[in-house]
Structures are given as C-alpha cells and as structure tokens.
Amino acid sequence: MMTEDAGAPAATRPPGPLAPEVRWLSIGMCALVFLAAFEQLAVTTSMPLVARELGGESLYALAFAGPLAIGVVGTVVAGNWCDRAAVRAPLLVGVGLFVAGLLIAGLAVTMPMLVVGRLVHGIGGGAITVPLYVLVARAYAPAVRPRILAGFAAAWVVPALIGPAIAGIVADTIGWRWVFLGVILLVLPALAVVLPALRGRDAGPEAASAPWNARAIAWSAVAAVTVLALTLSAELPRPASFVVGGLAFAAVLAAIRPLLPAGVLTARRGMPSVVLLRLLIGGAFVGTEVYLPYLLTGHYRLDAAVAGIALTGSGLAWSAASWLQGRAGERLSNEAAFRIGTASLALAIVCSLATTVFAWPAWVAIVGWIFAGSGMGLMFPRTMVAVLADADPAAQGFVSSAVQVVDAVGPALALALTAAITAVVGHGGTTSIVLGFCLTLGIMLAAGALAWSGRTRPASH
Template sequence: MTSTTATRTSVFAPRYLVATIGMVAIVAVSAFQNLAMTTIMPVISEELHGETLYSLSFAAPLAAGVPGMVLAGNWTDRAGGRVVAWVSASLFAIGTAVVMVAPTMPVFLAGRLVEGFGAGAIDVVLYVLVARVFPADLHGSVFAGFAAAWVVPALVGPAVAGIVTDAVGWHWVFAGALVIAVVAFACLVPTLRHLRPPAPEARPPWQGRRIAWSVAASAAVLLLNTAPDLPLAVRFVAVGVGLVGAWTALRPLLPRRTFTGGAGLPSVVLLRGVLAAGFFGSEAYVPFLLQTQHGLEPSAAGLALTVAALSWAGASWLHGRLGEQRLPATRAFGAGLGLVLVSLLSALAVALVDLPVWVLVAGWFVGGAGMGVAYPRTSMLTLRFSREGDDGFASSALTIADASGSVVGLAIAGLLFTTAGGREEPTAFALVFAAMTVVALVGLVAVRRLGPVPAPPRSPSPEAPGG
C-alpha cells in the first residue's frame, strides 16, 4: 500500500497519474482555444464585419457558461458527474465545429454560445474531480498543474494560430482545436468512472430557480456586451438594464454577501471575479493594440499572451512550492493584484505614449505572474471553505464569478472602446486599460475583508482512482 506521505507528495503517484493527465489535457485544450482566439480575433472581426461585436465574441462563451456551470453543479451533486462530463464535452465539440465553418458573425457567435455552455459545465466537473479524487494536501499541486498546462499552448498556440490564419485561414485553427479537444477528453474518460452518484437519499433536489436565475444572468451580461453595437441613444440604457439584471440574477448563484465582500468564501469568490474582470477584460485588446497600432502580424502580436501564460505557470508552480505558511492568503492576493496592476499600467502607458512594444510584452509577463499567484489560491480556498456534498455549488460559484467577471470586464472595455472611436483611435485602447486598472484596485478592498483562513484538513486520502 502506498503511504499517506507518498500520496501527498506528488500528483504523479500511480494512483493519481491517470486523473492528473486527463484533467491537465482538458485545461490545455482550453488554453490553446483561448490563446488562439485572442490572437486571431482581430482578423476574424474584420473578415466577418463584426468589429462592434469584438468583445461579444469573447463574452458569448463566458456568458453561456454561467447556466452551464449552474446546471453542471446541480447535476454533478445529484448524479456524480460522469454523464455531465460526456454531455458538456459533446456540446463543446459541436460549438467548435459551428465556429469552424461560420460564414457570418451571427453564426460565429451562435457557435461560441454552444461551445461556452459546454466549457462552463466541464469546468465544474474538473473542480469536483479535484475535490473528490485528490487529498487536500495535493490541491495546490493540482491547480499548479492546471497552470502548467498553459505552457505548451502558450509557446506554440499564438504563433501556430497566426501562421495558420496567414497561410490557409482562421477556420482551420478551430479545426485543429476540435481534434485536440477530442483527444484530451479521451484522456479524461478513465477517471470519470470513479465519479459515482451519491445514494438516492443523499441527492439534492433539482434547483430549478437557481438554473432559471443563471439563464437570466447570462442574458443580462450578453445584453451588456451587445450594447456597443446599438445606436448611441439606447446604448447606455442597455448598459443600465444589463448591469441591474446581472446584479439581480447573480445574487442567488453566489454565496451570500459576495457583493459586499463577506468574510470567507464570499470574499474569495468576489476576488476571483475582480481578477478576471481586470485581467481578461483588457487582455483581449492587447493583440488588437499591437496589430492595429504597431503593425504586428497575428503570430507576433501573440507574444504578449505567450509570455503571460509562461509567467502564470511559473508563478503558480512557485506558489505551490512556497506553501501557505510562507505565503499566507492575504499576502498572496496582495502580491498577485499588485503585479496585475503593473501590467495594466504598462499597457496604458504604451497606448497613451506610444512606447516600444517590449514595454507592453514585459508588463504582460508581470501580470501573468500575478494571476499565477492569486488564481490558484482562490481555487484552494474555495474547496477549503466548502463541505463535501456542496462542493458542486462552491465550484460552480467560483467559475460563475470567473466567467461573469470576465464578461462584465469585456462589456466595460467594449463600450468604452467603441464609444471612443474604435481601432483608429489610440485613446480608445487607453480608456480600456485605464478602466481595467480601476477594476483591479477594487480587489485590494476585497482582500482586506477575507477574514481568517482555516488550516488545511488533515483527513485520510479519499478513494484513489485506481482503488
């Protein structure tokens, strides 16, 4: 029998190896899709005549992922997660296929919605797998592995996406992503056999109201991101309605007192949303700025994304090695947010003063490191503050905050960008980065409200995948 000490030493121990490979492969697919999409979206928006819907192309899958996450969280708590994984992976594949052949922007966005619903659901399955397969001592290493899964896509994804787009067209980028997705899910299949459903008397009821609220939240944040494409007279009315609708619909989906930064899980979830809004709301415009204002080709403009993903993975690995005694939660979050603010200010300076490209690339490297420190800690603390049986709810709440924060950040960025004149106006890019800097500063307030963090439980290891 493998000793408890050994099983807590490495996620590559024989009993965890298959689970680790499968989950990391899924994250790698998401990484490639994300980096490729961000790199080539300026070309897609120009070819499909959809520049005013630029932010929506990123926001659509994230918004659709909200009901996907809620349904998956409830369904996983009831059924164990195996069927949820198969259905969500199928929807992701169908959506990617639609995007691949899209002749118009509406078709492209429809595919992104289906793709996002599936991706949101599979994210919840991954978090539940971490909670139910790995002991608490290994959670930090697992999430560091998720960050490391971005390394290879970061090294080759932007360049490959740019080269393929230049050579044969952007449609073939998504064809490649579809093939990678099928292979990655095949790696995860053996682990799914161990997501057994709970006993009938332990199954929670279907949460119809919560699912309905998630659909309403998705519609509200999508309305926010369609605002830039509306006439100016109704644009800000749509923004107001969208913001109120999003706030109303998200409240039942998140832990109580999330929006006021309640101690414990509410502050963790709020921090995740703020980090996502500030970083991802601006990252979509980094290659856009480099291509339109500095004349870089898509493959070269993706360099900023590459270095950020590499520093994210490296910082996440270091975060896992340092441990919680040397890097307590408030220090981790403060350092992470500080580094993200450096990246946003560097982008703002490049947009305003026309500084050399390397300033933005270096700044984004620093920001990626900040995310690599802060993101794994939010994942760890979410599992820490949740109990077995409601880990599906807690995991879905975290991923909802992640997606919703990103979508709201993109909506703010898109509205400012379009209103300021779009790609032809350098000040439009500057407004985006300035707004996201303000958003990131809100996170520093949330850190102060985190409260005491319980020590990791010293419980026996759960049933191993091979057991």
C-alpha cells in the first residue's frame, strides 16, 4: 500500500508515505488516527453498559450526538487556525481537550457528567482531525495523497481487531471507566512521534495573511447548539417536542450552510455533491452502528465483547476496502467507488432492519454489517481525494474543516432524529430501534440516488 509508484522515473517520482523524509510524519499521523478509531469503537461497544449502570438510557443518543455536534466548533476553529498558521498549535490544543474529555468521562458518576466529558472530548476530536487532513495537502504530492489516506483507513485495522473485544472485556471485568482512561495512555507516545516530524512541513503558503473568520466560528457554535437542542427536544412534552425539534432542525441547516462550500445543500454538481454525499453516508452509517451494540446486548442478551464482533468485522472490511481503492488508483473511478459503496451500505442497513423486524438470528446483523464497512472503505477516502483535488491551496483549512463539519453534523442529525423517534414510541423498545433503522435506510437511499445521478462528477467534465 505504501510502496513507491512502479514504472515512474526515479527523478520525477514523488516520495511515498514511507520515504525517509516523511516516514515519521506518516507513522505519527496514522497513530493519531489509530487513537480516534480505538476510542470510537471501544466507546460504541461499551456505551450500552455505561448507560444502564448510570441510569441514563434516555441520554444514550446525546452521548454520541453531543460530541459530534460540539466537535463542529473545534473543527471550524482548527480549520481557520490552520489557514492562519502552522498546524502545530491547533493539534496540541485538540489533543489536550481530547485527553481532558476522556478523563472527565472516565471519572463520571452520573450520566450528565459523562455527557459533559464527551462534549469536551468532542471539541478536541474535532480540532485534531482537521490538522491531519491539512498536513495531507501540505506535506504530500497529489499522487501520493490517496495512499496516505488509505494509510489512515489502515490504521483502523488493529482497533477493529482488538478494540471492541478489549472494550467489552474491560467493561465486563475491571469496569467501563478504563475504556476511557486507558486511551489516555496512548496519546502521549503518538503525539511525541508527530511533533518532531512537523518541522518545515506544517505551514501553509499564505498562512500569515489569513484572517480569523469570526462569522464561521459563530455559525459553528449555532450549529452545535441547535443539534444539541434537537437531541434534547425528545425529552420535552409531546407538542413542544415537535415544535422545538422542527425549529432546531431548520436552524441546523441554516447554521451549517456558511461552513460549507457553496452549493452543498442544493447538491450542485462536482465537489458540493461529494461533500453532501459524505454527510449522508456518515449519518446513515453512524446512526445504525451506534444502535447495533444496544440491540445485540439489550435484546439478544449478548455480552459486550460478543456484540463488539459486529464492529470488528466492519472495521476490518473498511480497512481492506480502503486498501483496495488505494491500490486501484485511477482504474477505479471516484464515481464507481461511490456507487458500489452506497449499494453495499444500503444492503448492510437492510440486514440490520430485517434482523430486528423478523427476529432473525443475531449473526445476520453482525455479518451484514461487514458490507457497511466495505462500502465506507471504498467511499470515504475517495470523497476526500475528490474534495482536495478541487481545493484552493489558500483554503485547504476551510475545505478540510468543511469535510469534518459534515462528518460531525451528518451522524449527529441522524442520532438526534433517532432520539426524537425513540421518545415518541418509548425508550428502549424494539419498535424505536426499527424506526431508527428505517430512518437511516431512508438517508442511505438518498445517498444512493445522489451517487448514481452523476452529480458527483467534476463540474468541468
């Protein structure tokens, strides 16, 4: 995956991700992606047990939607910061908040305290990812970027293999708190690898002249607050819940519009439609995956470690498909990757929905979720490749942060809407899970229609 390009003259061949000049930078960046992957998979596996122990099942969706929503603020600030200066400072601040949030969550004695920790962690997580994508654009040649992005996906392999199982075993034995606290022990070594390798590679061409975009930062705060309001509206009495939820949903769309390239919400052909596709597939994937462990542990009475097998299979399939798309290069067009990926993810959601509706054996949903990972592995790297190809070098931070905004808002909106549906039919019932899966399937069908419409092709073609 990270070998030099065969057949190219040595004098003109761009250095690969493991070339001596960028080797430690590549390793360190992939290590940070590894941390994000491990944390996400581990927490998703253990959260059903956490919610039951702390008596906070009504806040289950908020524990996932909250970090994603508030992460929009960290994403926009970090993107703006990267356009003004080198990526070192926003990366350090992001890691600090990431650690602080994990510490609060790990020491939580109530579900609201855990949610607060998740919110702090969300800000940090949003601020970490943007500098990494900006570094892809600044430190690697365009021909090499698909391979380093495939390397990011490959960093999910080990967490996918051991993350859910370890999280389940830890939660079932020494306690779920170490699912949060244990991740902290991995942060400092990863950061220690990245920082020395940043020298001379992390500054943008016009960083010093880029102004702070106070308007975008303010809109990001509005987007975060409205997503949280949409999620919490499920706790209000029925008439007020519908009114507040509807207003909050409209406010979210209005707030994220200035944070995205023009034409995203109207599916303008080219890069805007690619960004919209990423929003939809992210919402469909996370909105389903978050509730799979809940279904498997709550209704099939599986241990957390066993339920984590679904996430393990999906993560491995994601990494394998990402590796394949990286090796395929231009032989697999972005459009073909989007079409195959959306069909695969739709099939996986259908398997989860059918298992719940017809009480099929749990293995149907577990095996079916492998198709979700393979679809995402094909699509996610290619969406970033397509976006970076059209990005102005002076706006790499804005474009990278816009991608992170949709990565946060898409799943957060899906989870918030699922929470609202759950509140209507009652917390914890199979019916609420069925309706949630129906919602994510509907989102996925919209993504498939966009992928197959041809609107993701470059506008100049």
